[in-house]
Amino acid sequence: MQLVINGLVIGSIIAITAIGLSMIYKTLNFVNFAHGDFVAFAAYIALFANASLGMHLASAFLVAILATIVLGIFMEKVVWHPMRRKNASRTTLIIISIGLALVLRNTLIFIWGGSTRNYNIPVRRGFEFFGATIAPNQVLVIISAFILVFALHCLLSRTKIGKSIRALSDNIDLARISGIDVDRVILWTWVIGLGLAAAGGVLYGLVTAIRPDMGWYLLLPMFAAVILGGIGNPYGAIAGGIVIGLSQELSTAILPTEYKFAVSFVVMTLVLLLKPEGIFGGAK
Amino acid sequence: MDILSVKDLEKHFGGVKAVDGCSISIEAGTVMGLIGPNGAGKTTMFNLISGFERGIGEIVFKGIRTDNLSPFKIARCGMVRTFQIPRALTKMTVSENLMLAPKTQLGERIWDVWLRPKRVREQEMQIREKSRDILEFFEISHLEDEYAGALSGGQKKLLEMARAMMIDPSMMLLDEPFAGVNPTLARKISRYICELRKDGMTFLVIEHDIPAITEISDRIIVMNEGKVMAEGEPAEIKRRRDVLEVYIGGEG
Amino acid sequence: MIEYVDMLLPYITTILLISSIYAIFSLGLNLEWGFTGLINFGHVAFLAIGAYTTVMFNMSGFSLFVSVIAGIVLSGFFGLLLGIPTLRLREDYLAIVTIGFSEVLRFILLNEQWLTRGPFGIHGFDRPLQDVIPYQHYNTFLLILYLMILVIVYFALERLIRSPWGRVLKSIREDEEVSSALGKNVFWYRLQSLMIGSAIAGLAGAMLAFYISYIDPNTFKPIETFHAWIIIILGGTASNKGTIVGALVFCTFLSVTQFTNRFLPFTAHQMGAFRMIVIGLLLIILMMYKPEGIFGKKEELALSD
Numbered sequence: 001m002q003l004v005i006n007g008l009v010i011g012s013i014i015a016i017t018a019i020g021l022s023m024i025y026k027t028l029n030f031v032n033f034a035h036g037d038f039v040a041f042a043a044y045i046a047l048f049a050n051a052s053l054g055m056h057l058a059s060a061f062l063v064a065i066l067a068t069i070v071l072g073i074f075m076e077k078v079v080w081h082p083m084r085r086k087n088a089s090r091t092t093l094i095i096i097s098i099g100l101a102l103v104l105r106n107t108l109i110f111i112w113g114g115s116t117r118n119y120n121i122p123v124r125r126g127f128e129f130f131g132a133t134i135a136p137n138q139v140l141v142i143i144s145a146f147i148l149v150f151a152l153h154c155l156l157s158r159t160k161i162g163k164s165i166r167a168l169s170d171n172i173d174l175a176r177i178s179g180i181d182v183d184r185v186i187l188w189t190w191v192i193g194l195g196l197a198a199a200g201g202v203l204y205g206l207v208t209a210i211r212p213d214m215g216w217y218l219l220l221p222m223f224a225a226v227i228l229g230g231i232g233n234p235y236g237a238i239a240g241g242i243v244i245g246l247s248q249e250l251s252t253a254i255l256p257t258e259y260k261f262a263v264s265f266v267v268m269t270l271v272l273l274l275k276p277e278g279i280f281g282g283a284k
Numbered sequence: 285m286d287i288l289s290v291k292d293l294e295k296h297f298g299g300v301k302a303v304d305g306c307s308i309s310i311e312a313g314t315v316m317g318l319i320g321p322n323g324a325g326k327t328t329m330f331n332l333i334s335g336f337e338r339g340i341g342e343i344v345f346k347g348i349r350t351d352n353l354s355p356f357k358i359a360r361c362g363m364v365r366t367f368q369i370p371r372a373l374t375k376m377t378v379s380e381n382l383m384l385a386p387k388t389q390l391g392e393r394i395w396d397v398w399l400r401p402k403r404v405r406e407q408e409m410q411i412r413e414k415s416r417d418i419l420e421f422f423e424i425s426h427l428e429d430e431y432a433g434a435l436s437g438g439q440k441k442l443l444e445m446a447r448a449m450m451i452d453p454s455m456m457l458l459d460e461p462f463a464g465v466n467p468t469l470a471r472k473i474s475r476y477i478c479e480l481r482k483d484g485m486t487f488l489v490i491e492h493d494i495p496a497i498t499e500i501s502d503r504i505i506v507m508n509e510g511k512v513m514a515e516g517e518p519a520e521i522k523r524r525r526d527v528l529e530v531y532i533g534g535e536g
Numbered sequence: 537m538i539e540y541v542d543m544l545l546p547y548i549t550t551i552l553l554i555s556s557i558y559a560i561f562s563l564g565l566n567l568e569w570g571f572t573g574l575i576n577f578g579h580v581a582f583l584a585i586g587a588y589t590t591v592m593f594n595m596s597g598f599s600l601f602v603s604v605i606a607g608i609v610l611s612g613f614f615g616l617l618l619g620i621p622t623l624r625l626r627e628d629y630l631a632i633v634t635i636g637f638s639e640v641l642r643f644i645l646l647n648e649q650w651l652t653r654g655p656f657g658i659h660g661f662d663r664p665l666q667d668v669i670p671y672q673h674y675n676t677f678l679l680i681l682y683l684m685i686l687v688i689v690y691f692a693l694e695r696l697i698r699s700p701w702g703r704v705l706k707s708i709r710e711d712e713e714v715s716s717a718l719g720k721n722v723f724w725y726r727l728q729s730l731m732i733g734s735a736i737a738g739l740a741g742a743m744l745a746f747y748i749s750y751i752d753p754n755t756f757k758p759i760e761t762f763h764a765w766i767i768i769i770l771g772g773t774a775s776n777k778g779t780i781v782g783a784l785v786f787c788t789f790l791s792v793t794q795f796t797n798r799f800l801p802f803t804a805h806q807m808g809a810f811r812m813i814v815i816g817l818l819l820i821i822l823m824m825y826k827p828e829g830i831f832g833k834k835e836e837l838a839l840s841d
Contacts, residue, residue: 031628083824091575094631095769096823098577098762102816110809220639223632258647265636272629273621334717359719371714373707384703385718391700392720394728408700451718 003249009138009207011245012145017200017218018225018237019152020193026169026232027189028080030093036222037104038194040215042068042201044108047210050119057119061202068198072190075100081183101216108212116209137206148199149238152192156234161188169232220261221248224268230277287312287455287486288333288363293341295328302328303339304510312454315477315487317501317518319494321530324507326490327368330457333488334358334365346454360387362454366461368490370440374433378424378443381432382415383408385450415450422446422476438469445476455486462493474500498522506530549675551791552784556682557743559783560689561760562767563776564736569765570774571697572729573709575627578618578634579737579764581641582611584756586738587745588645588652594661604742611738615731623726638758645753657752664746682743686780689736693776696732705729759812766815769822772829781830 021035042064049060079100083093156162164185167175176182201215208214225244229236244267248260255262288310295303303325310316318326331337333345335355343351350358373381389411390396391404419425422442427435432443441461448456461477462470470493477487477500491497498504498518506514506521508530514521521527561583568574590607594600622633645652652658669677696702704725707715712722745751763786771782793811802810822829 031632033631079820079824088823090628092823092827094575094628095765096820098765099816099819099823102762102819103813106809106812106816110806110813114805220632220636223636227629227632256647258643261636262640262643265633265640268636269621269633272625272633276625276629336713336717355713355716356719356721359717364719365717367714367717371711373710373714375710376703376706380703380706383700384707384715387719389700392704394696394701394732397696397699397701404699447718 003253004246005134005138007246007249008242009141009245010249011242012142013200013204013207013241014218014221014225014245015238015241016145016148016203017197018222018229018241019234020195020197021222022226022229022231022234022237023165023169023189023193025226027165027172027186028084028093030090031097031223033094033097033219034101034104035197036215036217036219037101037108038068038072038215039197039201039204039218040108040210040212041071041104042198043205043210043214044112046202046205047112047117047119051117060119061199064202065195065198068194068201069191072194073187076187076190081186105212105216112212114212116211118209119205135207141203141207144199144203148196152196152234155192161185165189165192217261220268221245221264224264224271227268227271227276285312286310287346288488289344290333291342291344293329293332293339293343295325295332295337295339301510303332306341306507306510306512308505308512308515310455310486310488311502312486313481313484314502315481315489315500317497317504318488318490318507319492319497319504320507320513323509325510326507327459329507330365330459330488330490334363334457359451362452363457364448364451364453364455365457366441366444366448366459368459368463370437370444372432372435372440372443374431377429377431378419378427378435379412379415379429381443381447382418382450383411385447386411386414387451411450415446418446418449421449423472438465441465441473442469445473449480453485455488456480458487458489460490460492462491462496470496494522546675547791549679551787553675553679553682553747554791555784555787556679556686557740557747558763558767558787559686559780560743561737561740562764562771562779562783563689563693564733564740565761565764566768566773566776566779567693567696567736568729568733570768570779571702571709572705572726573627574623574726574730575631576634576730576733577631577758577761577765578636578638578641579733580756580758580760581618581634581638582615582734582737583741583744583760584638584641584645584753585614585734586611586741587751587756588658588741589738590742591658591661591745591751592652595658600662600664604739607742608735608738611741612731612735615734616727618734619727619730623723623730635758635761638756638761642753642756645756652753655752655754657750659750661745661749663749678747682747685739685743689739690776690780697776701725762819763815766819768829769819769827770829773827775829778830 017035017039021032024032024035045067046057046060046064049055049063050057055063079096080093083096156166164175164180165188167178167180168182168185168189172182175185204214204218221244225240226237227240228243229238229240244264247267248263251260251263286309288308290306290308293303293306294301306325306329318329320326328337332339333343335350335353335358338352341351342349345358345361345363348361350361373384376384390400390407396404416425416428419428422445424439424442424446427439432440435443445458445461461473465473474496477489481487489497489501498521501518503516504518504521505512506527513530514524514527561579564582565576565579568576568579586607589610590603593603593606598606618634618637622630625633646654648654664681665677666674697705704715704720707718707720708722708725715722744755748755767782767786768779770785771778771780790811793807800807
């Protein structure tokens, strides 16, 4: 039962962060290998705001999201947009994202060092639930995840920008012809995607120690969730995230804990080989 | 003797039937024209026959069932295809493009590169000779060492045909060889096709240029909405009213 | 004056030694990416397999010669195993899967202590001619040996690339459908490329083990794969000469920056991080403005589609 709880918690985090990866993958047509490091970046900004500047965690949360979005917009204007104009290949973009990942991660090491940190928040005791202990932070994570997903759903289905994003995901040329301002929609995709990733990052910092490579270790499960749910399908990413999170934690009942990531890897490879559109099928 | 026979071929894309139950037979040593309005399914037929798409139905080439084979295996059986927009290998020279093509090159096997270097060198020289002959036939010898990316559209078309020739195919599938080509070049291409046919080559040619295709074809198939609408000699086809309607209605 | 040379010589030897190992490692990747267009983000896995296999065979009593051969063969074999299910995948999927593969391998190396002694690593294995060469000249000997190996590998690869086999590879890199339409078995060639590239990485792994005299799973983190990527991009993809130069430049950069933190107000850790930031930025800038690298030819670049 404890494993189930843990699985749900980590699964929610994977879910939220994976949505951004999935949307960006579909709309911009490349795998952003730096996504994990954006997640870590957000956690560190929140840490900075909270531990060094003394802000309440809630405000730190908002600051982190804002900072991450600003960074993302900067990258879009300076790197991704010009490269799209040059018709750069998918491979080029992937390699650039690797470079970005290196820069981000090592900037974090450079400023904050390699040791682990934690937020400056009061420690509260967990409570009992069907034979397992849940920490209040874990509850906070799950509830926040719910709220964020609900907000996303409203955004995607009710607002104009949400509909444009879905149109772009479906068929970028058709969308362009029907008068949608592709660049603007792409910008919004980054904003939403990275905003969610940032939120996930701050929440992640609530339940694990903050280390510079925390993002990298989330990357493989995120990929697995995205592929499982179908690239470009945000709801698929959510489901995928929960499934991966649960299976990772539950696997520790039979495998040594270090092989948790092997689980994501195996799941992902199987899906790619057998049903590349994902269980919930976005398009390929 | 039929070199190619296709029975009840079907291909679905989602809900659309691109090819809807087509049967075709092509006699060896003839030129078969394939015409029809845009979207009739001609290129899909090509892709199915050459193995680039999988569908339902039976395809027999030179006595072998090929409907389940990968494209490279079908190519090895002696069927080669060109593409609608010429796909020259732009990062390689014209000569390299041609020398790539022939089958059973010893040098393409790693062991033989190391263990039989002399034989490989001999073969390379033979292939180079052959490529020079074919370049001459197509009258583009002067382009031998140019990067294929630097060629004009018409030259790339000739390159594709020359490259296809290097395989010694039994059958060539040409996808719109006359598209976007000036009249002089078009006449040359017609001449090449006729000369090759005299030597026994079979052709299946997709074209929109009706005068050009009716001139070189022995028989013509008309496709519309995935089905074979008409088949016969060029003179017959030209006279049929329903064919005319399809074209005037479809293309305006 | 003589004192400077005395101090400098072992230092230069070290740089050259590391460069030659990285060069061979990167030449393997260059075959896969530069000449065949495969995105392999898990290349370090084969460095590890080569190193561990060689070392473990040797510790079990086999001669060095047999152990190294075993390392090379096993690396190539694992390349085959990895390739069979995954080479049909689209390039970005391949990238993800290969990274996963190298990380899972590293976890296995870390955890299966009965096999690999886990995080404690292995040491105490033989090194080539260690009984014959006196200790103070050993690195020099190793350098000469490694440079000879590098030359052999370089010329072997060049021979392969200029052969008809290499021509098929180039055609696959650019347009696999055309290659298929001409009767080439695209999948099999990709597999061969991966196998050979992996085997070469395995050789580099054995060389690495002999140089450091100690291996542990942390030597084989994903960052090493990306070091190789930077080297081949820097030197010019599809240029073996460029790769070797790139390796030299890269290793010199790494070594020289060990000392620059005397001039900059950084701690040692910060220096390490700073180095990686520079490398990351270099990668981004190279890919944006000069993707053909120093020696690459723009016409041969298969990167813009």
